[in-house]
Ligand SMILES: C[C@@]1(CC(=O)O)C2=NC(=C\c3[nH]c(c(CCC(=O)O)c3CC(=O)O)Cc3[nH]c(c(CC(=O)O)c3CCC(=O)O)/C=C3\N/C(=C\2)[C@@H](CCC(=O)O)[C@]3(C)CC(=O)O)/[C@H]1CCC(=O)O
């Protein structure tokens with residue numbers, strides 16, 4: 001039987017004006033940025049692609065100054081120490097691991113998209129409902145189940161809104 005993992009505590013953090021660093025500019029990094037943008041953090045993304053190679057959505061965020069982008073390979077100096085949250089979202093687990101270790105040494109909260117064991121915090125599945133936010137997180141054993149619960153709750157809310 002699988003060992004029971006301890007659940008994570010849902011903290012609802014203010015990101016207003018906070019420095020957020022995302023390393024990687026692929027599917028997962030874009031998903032992080034898309035969800036984070038309305039929460040007021042100052043998002044910086046660093047990855048290997050040249051700016052013109054980025055997906056259209058990301059180029060728009062750059063143009064609209066919603067994010068800052070640096071085209072460069074990860075190295076330790078990238079982490080200034082001023083970051084509130086760091087997301088290691090490259091497709092290289094070794095690089096993600098190195099980022100997580102550096103942040104943990106510096107006392108910066110870090111999320112490693114390729115290794116749940118190296119996450120100070122999980123990225124929740126989010127539903128925004130009027131002036132409220134619902135965050136869902138599991139114990140990292142079943143990501144699909146988390147997604148399914150998000151959909152069930154969204155359908156429930158949709159059902160409530162349907163005229164009877
Ligand atoms: C909730 C959500 C938020 C989000 O990511 O936006 C989320 N994962 C989602 C989806 C998803 N993740 C994965 C698949 C493909 C699965 C498949 O196909 O089988 C899908 C399905 C999909 O993408 O549709 C693969 C995967 N995920 C992680 C690992 C590494 C590992 O487990 O160690 C691997 C293997 C990677 C590999 O193989 O290399 C790790 C994490 N994923 C987490 C969150 C964190 C806490 C999880 C929890 O709460 O239990 C945690 C621990 C860290 C973090 O990322 O914060 C989002 C649903 C959002 C929504 O739709 O509502």
Ligand SMILES: NC(=O)c1ccc[n+]([C@@H]2O[C@H](COP(=O)([O-])OP(=O)(O)OC[C@H]3O[C@@H](n4cnc5c(N)ncnc54)[C@H](O)[C@@H]3O)[C@@H](O)[C@H]2O)c1
Pocket residue numbers: 023024025026027028029046047048049072073074089090091092093095113114143
């Ligand atoms: N947490 C989750 O929900 C979840 C879901 C699926 C996959 N994953 C994990 O997320 C990771 C990223 O997946 P993806 O689909 O976004 O990958 P991707 O291939 O779409 O993008 C990878 C990005 O990493 C960048 N990169 C690679 N090496 C780098 C380096 N040395 N320095 C700077 N940037 C570098 C690339 O330039 C690119 O932008 C994978 O490791 C995968 O295991 C996590």
